[in-house]
Structures are given as C-alpha cells and as structure tokens.
Amino acid sequence: MKLVLSVLLLYFFYLSGICNAQNTGSMNTGSISGHVTSIDSLPLELVSVSIIELHKGTLTDSDGKYSLPNLTPGKYTIRIQMLGAAEKDFAVEVVAGQNTVTDYQLPQENIHALQEVTVVGSTNKFSKKESIYVAKLPLKNMENPQVYTTVPKELIQEQMAVDLGSISKNVPGAGIPMIANQGRVTFRSRGFETEPNARNGLAGAAFSSIDPANLERIEAIKGPSATLFGTSISSSYGGLYNRVTKKPYNGFGGEVAYFGGSWNYNRLTVDINTPVNADKTALFRLNGATTFEKSFQDLGFTNTVSLAPSFSYQITDRLSLLLDVEFGQAKGTSVVRFNPYTASDKVQSIADMRFPYTRTFLSNDITYQTQMLNIFAQLNYKISEHWTSQTIVSRARSSINGYITALNGRSDSTLRAQVIVGYTAFIATDIQQNFVGDFKIGSLRNRLVVGLDYYNNYNDFDRSSVNTQTINFIHPPANYRISRFKVDSLSTSGTWRKETNRDNTYAAYASDVINLTDRLMAMLSLRVDRYQYAGVYNINTGVTSGGLGVGGIQAGPYGQTALSHKLGLVYELAKDRVTLFGNYMNGFFNKSGVDIDGKQFKPEHANQLEFGVKADSWDHKLVGTVSYYDIQVKNILRTNPTDINYSIQDGTQLSKGVEIELTANPFPGLNLVMGYAYNNSKYTKIDSLLQGLRPALSGPERMLNFWVSYRLVQGPLQGLGLGFGGNSGSFSYQTNTRSTTTGEPLQVIIPAYTLLDATVFYDQKRFRIGFKVDNLTSEKAWSVRLTPQAPARFMGSMALKF
CATH class of the missing domain: 2.170.130.10 (TonB-dependent receptor, plug domain)
Structure with missing residues (x-):
C-alpha cells in the first residue's frame, strides 16, 4: 500500500507540474500531435514518437494518439518507429499558440513488430x-x-x-x-x-x-x-x-475488484497504471491480488497473495527497457491425490470405488507454504532499419516448506496417507540474446532470428517421507485424524532426501522465414543444445553422483548434445484471409543412465508432421484453425528383455489427432469460442505390459469446449450481457497396463464428463458487476490424479474503474 500511495502522490505532483507548465507557456509555445494507425485504420498503442533535434519523445496511447506540448517555435523532424519496423521521419514546423497535426498509417507488413505494440x-x-x-x-x-x-x-x-x-x-x-x-x-x-x-x-x-x-x-x-x-x-x-x-501503458488508469462466492471464497485484486515522467516514456504498472477459499470438501483451504509490478522505459527512440516482477506467497492444504490399489487384476472406475467424494482424510494443520519470485528484464535496441537486438534475463525462484500429501490405496477399501515433510527450493536462471532481422536478399524477404540461450537450474531438497496408519476409507473411524503432531513424530524414522542438484544448458538457434512469393513462405529453423548435468550432491554422505539411474544403475554427471529442427510452409490462398500450412517440428528430452554395455543413453526425440488451414475472414469476424498432426516419439527407455536390471533405448510412441479452433463475431455483441480435440495415443514399441496401450495420464481421447456470449451494444441497458459455455471429455485412464501374472488389462478409468458454466454481467465505463455459476449441474468429475472437482460454485464480483 505504501508503494501504491507513493505512486499516486508522484502522479499528482506530475500532473500539477504539467498543468502549471501548460498555463504559463501555452501562448509562447506550440505543440505537435497525431494519430498512428495500422493499414486497417486501427489505432496502435505504445509506438515511439520522438523529436530528433530535441531528443524528446513519447508513446502513443490506447487510441493510437500522441501529443508533444510546450515546444519552442521552429522546424523539427518527427520520427515514428517500432522495433522491427522501418522508421518514418516527417518534417514539421511548430508555430506559437498552434498545434501541428502529424498522422501516420503503418504499411501492412509492419503491423506486428518486436515490441508489445x-x-x-x-x-x-x-x-x-x-x-x-x-x-x-x-x-x-x-x-x-x-x-x-x-x-x-x-x-x-x-x-x-x-x-x-x-x-x-x-x-x-x-x-x-x-x-x-x-x-x-x-x-x-x-x-x-x-x-x-x-x-x-x-x-x-x-x-x-x-x-x-x-x-x-x-x-x-x-x-x-x-x-x-x-x-x-x-x-x-x-x-x-x-x-x-500485463505491460504498462501510456496513461493513468486501473481498477479495484472484489470477488465473493461459495465456500467462503474472497478475492481482492488491484491494477494501477501511471506514467512517471512528463514525456510519458517511463511507465509503471502494479497488479496485485489476495485470495482465500475453503475447500468444498470436509477440510482444506488455500490463502494466497501476489504482487506484480512492471516498469517500461523508452530510453531513446532506439532503446527500450522492460522490467517485470512476479511475487507470490501461499499457504494451504494439499488437494486430494488418490492412488488406488491396483494389485488385483481388474478394470475399475474411480466412480465405482466408493472413495468419498467430499473427504480429504487430512487436517487443516497439515499445511504447506510456498513462495515464488520471478524477475524478467528485456532490453530492446534498434541497431538499424533492418536489425534489432533483444537481451533478456529471467530469474525464477520457488520454495515449498511444510507438508505435501498423497493417499495411497492398500486394498479395495483401505488407504494410507503418505506425507512429505520439509523444504524444497527450485532456482532457474535464463539468459537469452537474440538478433532479429527483416531484410531482402535479392527479391526474397527474410525474417531471421539468431539466438544464444543459457539456462541454469538448481534444486535443493531437505525433506522426509513418512507413512501413517492404514484405515478403511469406506467406513473410516470416527476419531481418525492425521495431525501435524502425529506426522512430526514419524518424520525422524521416515525416508530422507537431503540433496542438491544442478544442470546447465548452452544453446544456439536460428529461424528464418523466407517469402518465396508474396503468398508462399518457408520457415527453416535449427537448434543445437548442449546439456551438462552436474550430478546430485548428497548432504549426508558428501558424495556427488548422478543419482539413481535407469534400471538401478548409478549414472554419474554427464553431458548430451541434441539437434532440433522446425520446418514449415505457408501458402495464402487469400492474402491475410485463408492460409494452408504444414510443419515438421522436433522436441527432445535428455535421458540419464547407461545400457548393459555401459553406453550412455541418447536424448529422447519426437517429430511432428502437421498440416491444416487457418482463416481470418470478414474483417476478423471469423478466425479459426483446423489441423491434423502426427507425433512420433523415439528413443524411449524400456526394460531390457534379457536383463531386467537394465534398460534399452528403442521404445516408440505415437500421438496423432485433429484439432479445431474457432472464434466468431457474427454481429455486434455476439461472440463465440469453440474448440474440438481428438487424440489417438499409444505405445508402439515398449514393455509387453504397455505394448499397444494408450498411455495413462494422456487425458481423454475426445474433448470439446465452447463459450457463447451476447452483450447489448446500445440502448439504456448497453453493457448488459449473458454468457454460457461448457467442456466435455470422453473417459480416460489413471492407470492403463496389464497384469504381471495373467497379462489381463489392469485399468483405473476416469469417467467421461460434461461441465457447464454461465455468467451474467453489466459492464460500464466506471464499473463492472458480474455473477457466475461454475459446474451448473454439480457433475462429479476427476482430474488425472483422481482429484475430485468442485460441485456448483456461485460467485459474484464488482469492479471499480478509474
């Protein structure tokens, strides 16, 4: 709050100074103003506008307008530019007591630049x-x-x-x-x-x-x-x-909002934006929120606080800086994570297990505390009309302290809680340098990015894993309660994990989009990635190793090099309206360990072949994509059939399907969002227990989402609207394998679901109110970790804008 008040006071004094300057100098000075728009005559926000001779500049506001007041009469040069776009200079003359208007409409190829315009x-x-x-x-x-x-x-x-x-x-x-x-x-x-x-x-x-x-x-x-x-x-x-x-913008504004709803849900958010200098080239924005909510189950809660300040500064017409911070802190109880008993050879559904939908089997003093701090800094420099430099640094830190729980099935009717007690921290640093060009070689337009990437990861573990007593979850004892005292008394005899580990990744990449014709484009991309795993340092023993490797083999620190490609073709059937596209892209993951011959494993790879059509028609009223993809994963580790103590790296997996995405605005006020996804995944070469099966945790085979809303755009009730939508998915698996004794299917099925939501809202210039119901029908549904989803939740909100 002190920070918010300080910003508001600074802004007040800033306004006072501007008003005084305008009152005293308006008769002896002139001004320049204008409007910057796209080829479609849409206003462009945060475009740099500067006076070359005075080294003075500003940024366009949300209407694409700019103003440069209190100028000494004379002749000047106005420069309008965005990073990644050709700059435009205008000769203007300032006359005392008058305003000179200089508008600019950017050419089509520069509508989208390298900065957040x-x-x-x-x-x-x-x-x-x-x-x-x-x-x-x-x-x-x-x-x-x-x-x-x-x-x-x-x-x-x-x-x-x-x-x-x-x-x-x-x-x-x-x-x-x-x-x-x-x-x-x-x-x-x-x-x-x-x-x-x-x-x-x-x-x-x-x-x-x-x-x-x-x-x-x-x-x-x-x-x-x-x-x-x-x-x-x-x-x-x-x-x-x-x-x-969210980035700062050119102007003062923001909002404060409150949300309240079922299960004592309370949420307060704030968003404040202000320029911090007279030229409006330095901008500050602060977003924050605090939320408290009890679980719909018998016990459980979460309490979170977040602050996200951001600062941008157009240092010169060629150089800009963005600083962005995320801070979050939370305290709460673990959500239910149920791992059913699967030793018996059968197919079962979580809906038929009689596992209580509204019980957690834990206590509100078994809590965790987390803290997150993410820092992001980006420096953009326009080297020339055709080249731009981007220097980006990201630092992310997360820590977890307290109790993390899971409920493990011991039979068809009993479970035992496993509790992890202690501290864990994750720290990651990413430094990236990009050089981005937009130039021609002969008649061919090239848009090229060449980048260097360094990533460091450091993890710290100091925790113990303990198991509590076994209880009947269908008929639990009346006095059953896993207390903090009980878990702490067991932690000394638990399984300890006291270690640190770290790794470094060094990478270089390049991606070039070539306009072979005005409508035909090719993308050629390549990455070389060097991964260096520094090993696991055991705090108890003082020994650094690779940790427990594949097949029980100790694999020490190691390094791997991977190549990754991305190739694509685009043909615009109708310029900027209908596009045919295809891509062949790669992904990889590094794998530790050695095979029976002591040979280091290679990175696991996946290649995707995809093609489809994109549309952006009728003045952006219909935007959508239809695509078919085929992903082939290779180098999967599987058990060596001749020696179960080792693995071999020849496993494969297939994932193919169709995706449809559509947003539409048929007439003013009516908006539609729709998506459909079909996915066919299976192991094509793997251990016999999984061969030919759909991987567990891969989600439903078919999923549908939609949202339709209508808002009155005129009349006395302008701003009043309704929204309705839903999500559905076919059944999926939490476990999908075969019995080790009979070879028969061993499955835990997650049932199909349909979840429907609805809203009513009234949005005005100075305020907004709304009411929403999630899961209208209180349908029972589970995530892939068998976490029960909440029944119907009611929520109201009110926001004040300024």
Missing part, C-alpha cells in the same frame, strides 16, 4: 492472435506454420476466470487441470502433460500456484517446440503454455 479495436475481441513470442519474429498468425491458441484478458474477464485452470477451459484439448499439492497446475496437450512454465517467451517456472491477476493472455503453443524454446521451460511434445503479462 497493441492493435486496438479489433472487431473480434476474443481472437487476438498476433504474438511476438510464438515465432520470436515479427510474424502474423496467418504467416506462421505453427498452431497456437490465445486466451485474451477480455475472455478471462467475461468468464470471471480467477485461476489458470478456469482459463485453460478455452484451450482445445487442455482437459481438466491437474492441481499438484503445492498449487502447481498441469494441462494436457496432444496427449502429453504440459505446464505453464514459459513467461513472456522465456523460462518462468513456478512450483507453486500462479495468480492470473497480471495476465494479459495465455498462449497455448501446440506441438514439439524445442527448436525455439528448448526443454528448460517444461515444453512437452504436446506444446507449451506461455504466460504473457
């Missing part, structure tokens, strides 16, 4: 596809051969989505989110687990809950993406989730 006023507010992160190039969605989904803040706000799990409902194939014990969230993507560990295109891992208060949008980038992003940000073969944070 916002195209304001798009007809379809839920289909803001343009991104500076997906390709690390000034590349529009229709020019990009890769598929990605964006969930913008406008859709997040309308749906009253207050957590990442709710936001992900709009991503085709994401499924029911898996919430880990410390609040970390994981989604499905094309049959693989995917975490939201990319932040503004760089590593921003958080082994804790991530509050969405500072989110501008989520970008779900589909398919193996190691060529540009590596594996350090938990990109999976199915893709990665990139969290794009």
Whole structure:
C-alpha cells in the first residue's frame, strides 16, 4: 500500500507540474500531435514518437494518439518507429499558440513488430492472435506454420476466470487441470502433460500456484517446440503454455475488484497504471491480488497473495527497457491425490470405488507454504532499419516448506496417507540474446532470428517421507485424524532426501522465414543444445553422483548434445484471409543412465508432421484453425528383455489427432469460442505390459469446449450481457497396463464428463458487476490424479474503474 500511495502522490505532483507548465507557456509555445494507425485504420498503442533535434519523445496511447506540448517555435523532424519496423521521419514546423497535426498509417507488413505494440479495436475481441513470442519474429498468425491458441484478458474477464485452470477451459484439448499439492497446475496437450512454465517467451517456472491477476493472455503453443524454446521451460511434445503479462501503458488508469462466492471464497485484486515522467516514456504498472477459499470438501483451504509490478522505459527512440516482477506467497492444504490399489487384476472406475467424494482424510494443520519470485528484464535496441537486438534475463525462484500429501490405496477399501515433510527450493536462471532481422536478399524477404540461450537450474531438497496408519476409507473411524503432531513424530524414522542438484544448458538457434512469393513462405529453423548435468550432491554422505539411474544403475554427471529442427510452409490462398500450412517440428528430452554395455543413453526425440488451414475472414469476424498432426516419439527407455536390471533405448510412441479452433463475431455483441480435440495415443514399441496401450495420464481421447456470449451494444441497458459455455471429455485412464501374472488389462478409468458454466454481467465505463455459476449441474468429475472437482460454485464480483 505504501508503494501504491507513493505512486499516486508522484502522479499528482506530475500532473500539477504539467498543468502549471501548460498555463504559463501555452501562448509562447506550440505543440505537435497525431494519430498512428495500422493499414486497417486501427489505432496502435505504445509506438515511439520522438523529436530528433530535441531528443524528446513519447508513446502513443490506447487510441493510437500522441501529443508533444510546450515546444519552442521552429522546424523539427518527427520520427515514428517500432522495433522491427522501418522508421518514418516527417518534417514539421511548430508555430506559437498552434498545434501541428502529424498522422501516420503503418504499411501492412509492419503491423506486428518486436515490441508489445497493441492493435486496438479489433472487431473480434476474443481472437487476438498476433504474438511476438510464438515465432520470436515479427510474424502474423496467418504467416506462421505453427498452431497456437490465445486466451485474451477480455475472455478471462467475461468468464470471471480467477485461476489458470478456469482459463485453460478455452484451450482445445487442455482437459481438466491437474492441481499438484503445492498449487502447481498441469494441462494436457496432444496427449502429453504440459505446464505453464514459459513467461513472456522465456523460462518462468513456478512450483507453486500462479495468480492470473497480471495476465494479459495465455498462449497455448501446440506441438514439439524445442527448436525455439528448448526443454528448460517444461515444453512437452504436446506444446507449451506461455504466460504473457500485463505491460504498462501510456496513461493513468486501473481498477479495484472484489470477488465473493461459495465456500467462503474472497478475492481482492488491484491494477494501477501511471506514467512517471512528463514525456510519458517511463511507465509503471502494479497488479496485485489476495485470495482465500475453503475447500468444498470436509477440510482444506488455500490463502494466497501476489504482487506484480512492471516498469517500461523508452530510453531513446532506439532503446527500450522492460522490467517485470512476479511475487507470490501461499499457504494451504494439499488437494486430494488418490492412488488406488491396483494389485488385483481388474478394470475399475474411480466412480465405482466408493472413495468419498467430499473427504480429504487430512487436517487443516497439515499445511504447506510456498513462495515464488520471478524477475524478467528485456532490453530492446534498434541497431538499424533492418536489425534489432533483444537481451533478456529471467530469474525464477520457488520454495515449498511444510507438508505435501498423497493417499495411497492398500486394498479395495483401505488407504494410507503418505506425507512429505520439509523444504524444497527450485532456482532457474535464463539468459537469452537474440538478433532479429527483416531484410531482402535479392527479391526474397527474410525474417531471421539468431539466438544464444543459457539456462541454469538448481534444486535443493531437505525433506522426509513418512507413512501413517492404514484405515478403511469406506467406513473410516470416527476419531481418525492425521495431525501435524502425529506426522512430526514419524518424520525422524521416515525416508530422507537431503540433496542438491544442478544442470546447465548452452544453446544456439536460428529461424528464418523466407517469402518465396508474396503468398508462399518457408520457415527453416535449427537448434543445437548442449546439456551438462552436474550430478546430485548428497548432504549426508558428501558424495556427488548422478543419482539413481535407469534400471538401478548409478549414472554419474554427464553431458548430451541434441539437434532440433522446425520446418514449415505457408501458402495464402487469400492474402491475410485463408492460409494452408504444414510443419515438421522436433522436441527432445535428455535421458540419464547407461545400457548393459555401459553406453550412455541418447536424448529422447519426437517429430511432428502437421498440416491444416487457418482463416481470418470478414474483417476478423471469423478466425479459426483446423489441423491434423502426427507425433512420433523415439528413443524411449524400456526394460531390457534379457536383463531386467537394465534398460534399452528403442521404445516408440505415437500421438496423432485433429484439432479445431474457432472464434466468431457474427454481429455486434455476439461472440463465440469453440474448440474440438481428438487424440489417438499409444505405445508402439515398449514393455509387453504397455505394448499397444494408450498411455495413462494422456487425458481423454475426445474433448470439446465452447463459450457463447451476447452483450447489448446500445440502448439504456448497453453493457448488459449473458454468457454460457461448457467442456466435455470422453473417459480416460489413471492407470492403463496389464497384469504381471495373467497379462489381463489392469485399468483405473476416469469417467467421461460434461461441465457447464454461465455468467451474467453489466459492464460500464466506471464499473463492472458480474455473477457466475461454475459446474451448473454439480457433475462429479476427476482430474488425472483422481482429484475430485468442485460441485456448483456461485460467485459474484464488482469492479471499480478509474
């Protein structure tokens, strides 16, 4: 609060100074103002406008307008430019007591630059596809051969989505989110687990809950993406989730909002933005939130606080700086994680196990505490009209202290709680240097990024794992309670993990998009990645090793080199409207250990072949993608059939399917979002117990999501709206294998589900109120960790804007 008050006071004095200066100098000075727009006449925000002779500049506001007041009469040169776009100079003359208007409309090829320039006023507010992160190039969605989904803040706000799990409902194939014990969230993507560990295109891992208060949008980038992003940000073969944070803007504004709902849900958010200098080239924004919620089950709660300040500074017309910080702190109890008893040879469903849907079997004093601090800094420098330098540094730290729990089945009717007690810390540093060019070789336009990437990871473990008594979960004892005192008394005899480990990754990559014709483009990308694992240092013994390797073999520190490619073709059937595309992309993961001959394992690889069509038609009223993909994973480790103590590296896996994504704005006020995902995954060469089976935890084979809303755009009730949507998925598996004795199927099935949501809202210039119901029908559903999902949850909200 002190920081907020200080910012407001500074802004007050800043306004006072401006007013005094304008009152005293307006008769003897002149001014320059104007409007910067795209080729479609849409206003562009945060474009740099400067006076060359005075070394003075400003940025355009949310309407694309700029103003340079209090100028001494004379002749000047106005320069308008964005990073990655050609600069434009205008000769202007300032006359005392008059305003000189200088407008500029950017050419089409420069509508999307390398900085976070916002195209304001798009007809379809839920289909803001343009991104500076997906390709690390000034590349529009229709020019990009890769598929990605964006969930913008406008859709997040309308749906009253207050957590990442709710936001992900709009991503085709994401499924029911898996919430880990410390609040970390994981989604499905094309049959693989995917975490939201990319932040503004760089590593921003958080082994804790991530509050969405500072989110501008989520970008779900589909398919193996190691060529540009590596594996350090938990990109999976199915893709990665990139969290794009809110950036400062040119103007004073913000809002304060309160949310209240079922199970004592209370949430307060704040968003304040202000310029901090007279030229409005230095901007500050602060987002924050605090949330408390009890579980819908008999016990359990979460309490979180987050602060996210950001600062941007247009140092010169060529140099800009962005500083961005995320701080989060949470205390809560673990969500239910149930691992059923699977020793018996049978197929069973979690819905038939009689596991109590509303019981946790734990106590509210078995809590964990997490803390997260992510620091992001980016320096952009325009080297020339054709080349730009980006220097980016990211530092991410997460710590977990307290108790993490799981419920392990001991028979068809009994369970035993396992509790991990202690401290864990994860620290990651990512430094990246990119050189981005937009130039021609002969008649061929090239958009090229050349980058160097260094990633350091350090993990610290000091914890003990203990098991409590076995109880009947169908008829639990009345006095059953796992208390903190009971767990602490067992911790000294538990299994200890006291160690540190670290690794370094050194990588270089290049990606070039070549315009072979005005409509035909080719993308050629390559990455070389050197991974150095420094080993595990055992604090008790003082010995560094590789930890427990594959097949029980101790594998020491090691290094691996991997190559990753990304190839794509795009042909625009109708320029900027309909595109045919295809890609061949690669992902990899480093693997430790040696085979029976002592040979070091190679990195595991996956190659994706994909093709489809993208559309952006009728003045952006219809935006969508239809694609087919085929992902082949190789170099999977499997048990050596001649010696079970070792592994061999010849396993393979297949994941193929179809994805459809659509956003539409047929007429003013009506918006539709729809997605469909079909995924066929199976092991094609693996241990006999898994051969030909769909991998457990790969999610439902079929998933559907939709959202439709209507808002009155005129009349006395303008701003009043309704929204309705849902998500459904076919059945999936928590366990899918075969019995070691009979070879018969051994499965734990997660039933199919359909979850429906609805909202009512009234949005005005100075306030917004809303009411929402999640899971209207109180359908019972489970995540892949067999965590029960909440029944119908009611929530109301009120926001004041300024």
